[in-house]
Amino acid sequence: AQKVTQAQTEISVVEKEDVTLDCVYETRDTTYYLFWYKQPPSGELVFLIRRNSFDEQNEISGRYSWNFQKSTSSFNFTITASQVVDSAVYFCALPKNYGGSQGNLIFGKGTKLSVKP
């Protein structure tokens, strides 16, 4: 069965520290996508990235980077030089059924990141 585990429930850092959020997944699919979403205190869910299992290259977008390792079934998210505005709950997600293209996402339980000034 598809499963997403975010073992870190809460993380607290001081501004400008680097922080890595872990995501470990289980899937029977040979081809799949992985997602990260951000939920700031205002409550909306913001899409951050989609990664195809074919592509294991690290992705960098400004202060954000993602490390996808198929061998360990992990898709970790690093924020460099964290800022107070990064404070949010971050969710990793995996589609339930790629082959059927149903798209219903299986979400991890989220990691709450608090960045203190």
Next chain:
Amino acid sequence: NAGVTQTPKFQVLKTGQSMTLQCAQDMNHNSMYWYRQDPGMGLRLIYYSASEGTTDKGEVPNGYNVSRLNKREFSLRLESAAPSQTSVYFCASSEMGHNEQFFGPGTRLTVL
């Protein structure tokens, strides 16, 4: 573009009352979804619609019904609200099943 819109933003119901949560998207997406978010549980799928005219149950469908009114609109109905349905409800849409989903702002529902 407004993206995904949901109404209402907040709602308080008494046990046994019914209501419909409305969702609309203006991105011409084929697939639409309803999730609920509860503390410590992450988001769980209630129902989804892979394309206009189809709907399917998700992980937690009991107590809910849905209607895919047209390509733009996907409503969620609670026929007889229960306190266990107190939650934040999110609607989402995507171009196709494996594309990224875009979420509405959510509806905070309290059932007394």
